[in-house]
Structure formats: C-alpha cells, structure tokens
Amino acid sequence: MDLLKEKIKESGKVIGSNILKVDSFINHQIDTKLLDEIGRFIASKFQNVTKIVTIETSGIAFACAVARYYDFAPVVFAKKTKSATTSNDVYETSVYSFTKKQTFNVSIDKRFLNDYDRILIIDDFLADGNAALGLIDLVNQAKASVVGIGVVIEKGFQPGHQKLVDLGYHVEACATVLKLENGSVTLK
Ligand code: 5GP
Numbered sequence: 001m002d003l004l005k006e007k008i009k010e011s012g013k014v015i016g017s018n019i020l021k022v023d024s025f026i027n028h029q030i031d032t033k034l035l036d037e038i039g040r041f042i043a044s045k046f047q048n049v050t051k052i053v054t055i056e057t058s059g060i061a062f063a064c065a066v067a068r069y070y071d072f073a074p075v076v077f078a079k080k081t082k083s084a085t086t087s088n089d090v091y092e093t094s095v096y097s098f099t100k101k102q103t104f105n106v107s108i109d110k111r112f113l114n115d116y117d118r119i120l121i122i123d124d125f126l127a128d129g130n131a132a133l134g135l136i137d138l139v140n141q142a143k144a145s146v147v148g149i150g151v152v153i154e155k156g157f158q159p160g161h162q163k164l165v166d167l168g169y170h171v172e173a174c175a176t177v178l179k180l181e182n183g184s185v186t187l188k
Pocket residue numbers: 018019020021022027058096097098099123124125126127128129130131132160
C-alpha cells in the first residue's frame with residue numbers, strides 16, 4: 001500500500017533495532033484517510049467474513065475500517081482489563097506484549113463469539129505473533145473459524161508471519177518492514 005509506505009518513510013520513528021513508532025498516524029493520532037484505505041485494502045484480501053476480532057486498543061479503529069466492507073459486520077475487541085461491568089462468562093487467554101514486555105490476560109465475553117462465526121483477526125502490528133495467536137486461541141475456544149489475519153504493519157524480520165503461515169493461516173499485511181537499522185526503515 002503506497003500511501004502507508006510513504007507515511008512510514010516520512011513519519012515513522014525507529015526505536016532501537018526492533019520497534020517502529022508510528023504514533024503520528026496509527027497509534028495515537030490516526031490519519032483517517034489512511035485508515036480508510038487500510039480498511040479497503042485488507043478487506044480486498046479476505047472473503048466470507050461475519051465478524052472482526054481485534055485486541056484493544058490500537059486494533060479497534062482498523063477493525064472498524066475493515067468491517068464496513070463486510071456489510072458492517074460487528075467488531076469485537078479482546079479486553080486487557082476487567083471492570084465492574086465485565087462478564088465472568090468469558091473466553092480467556094494470556095498474551096505476552098512485545099512492547100510492554102509483560103503478559104496480560106485478555107478476554108472476550110462468550111456472548112460475542114459463536115461457533116458459526118467466520119472471523120477475520122485484525123491488529124496494528126505483527127511482530128512475534130503472540131497477540132494474533134492469543135486471538136486465535138479465543139476464536140478456537142468458541143469453536144468459530146478463522147478466515148485470516150490482517151495487519152497494518154508486519155515486521156518481516158520477526159517470526160510472527162511465518163509462525164501463522166506454518167499453522168495454515170492466511171496472513172496479509174498492508175506494509176512489511178524488512179529492517180530497522182541506524183534509525184532508518186527498509187520496507188519490502
Ligand atoms: P506480537 O504479539 O506479534 O509480538 O506483537 C504485536 C503487538 O505488539 C501489536 O498489538 C502491537 O501493539 C505491538 N507491537 C509490536 N511491534 C511493534 C512496533 O514495532 N511498534 C508498535 N508501535 N507496536 C508494536
């Protein structure tokens with residue numbers, strides 16, 4: 001996706017050797033024209049989706065941008081925290097966060113995943129694949145099926161994409177980062 005690649009080149013910031021900071025257009029401030037294009041691009045890659053599943057927080061906007069192309073399918077986001085309003089009847093799994101270096105329990109209320117659902121998993125980044133694998137686990141617990149995994153940016157030098165493909169999943173990314181080195185980004 002050319003617009004995304006331009007944005008990454010222009011405004012992405014490299015932190016160390018493996019983190020790309022894109023808070024001026026994806027993770028904090030959101031470029032809504034780009035959001036719209038990302039939604040269209042990801043939706044062009046997957047068919048027969050009845051529901052979108054993501055993880056809070058950054059995946060939510062992108063999941064909604066994708067959902068409109070499936071007749072405004074519902075978006076369900078896995079929650080990282082429990083509150084007074086959280087149901088106890090949940091599918092739950094643990095996910096190691098690449099950026100926070102911490103393991104979280106994430107959950108989805110059982111009412112929002114059904115065995116007949118055909119789920120498209122969406123996230124902002126794919127790195128080691130832990131977030132995606134956690135969401136797949138939740139979908140499997142509900143006996144729903146995974147149509148595929150769509151991400152905004154994947155880091156091709158980390159194993160997430162290959163892990164998911166080896167498990168038989170269809171994975172699509174809007175942009176692939178091949179290398180982060182000396183403050184500069186190499187894109188596929
Ligand atoms: P994974 O679970 O695939 O290792 O990492 C994906 C999750 O970690 C995403 O949900 C994303 O929030 C975060 N993440 C991983 N790598 C990066 C990165 O380079 N930049 C940012 N902003 N987030 C990342």
